[in-house]
Amino acid sequence: MGGNYAASLQANQKAHELGYACEFYLDAKEKKYIDEAGAANFFGIKNNTYITPKSTSILPSITNKSLMQLAEDLGIKVERRAIPEEELETFEEAGACGTAAVISPISRIDDVATGKSYVFGEKPGPISEKLFNKLRNIQYGIEPDVHGWTRVVIE
Secondary structure (H helix, E strand, O other): OOHHHHHHHHHHHHHHHOOOOOOEEEOOOOOOEEEEEOOEEEEEEEOOEEEEOOOOOOOOOHHHHHHHHHHHHOOOEEEEOOOEHHHHHHOOEEEEEEOOOEEEEOOEEEEOOOOEEEEOOOOOOHHHHHHHHHHHHHHOOOOOOOOOOOOOOOO
8 A cells, every 4th residue: 555645645636626637735834835746746947947845744756866966967056945836936847756757747736725827838848858858868778877876787
């Protein structure tokens, strides 16, 4: 049983009933900072900066850590900090990241309580696409793994 996801089942069901792909969580204490998207970590891009929440209530993501490192390698500034909901309107790109999809672009986030919508576009942004391709190319051995993340396993 995936007990670590049990607390999200009701919110996920409600999101699906309202026509959304997944739910989004704000911080548990003040309920004003972005925490994560369903079962994935959140990141936003603005002004050549990769911004992701710093929170003690979300699971650390190896994929997110890898994307932060690759962003730095590409000369993109990285910030790990609290992200107030209102800041979403300043992001040029937004995504959910995790093991299975690497990056799933986010086209829109709606705050159903206030009716406010934050729109990021229908397609992945250029930085998200660059980071996705870079990580996938390392995983598939197309590009060199300068960080020692991969291992060749021979039977």
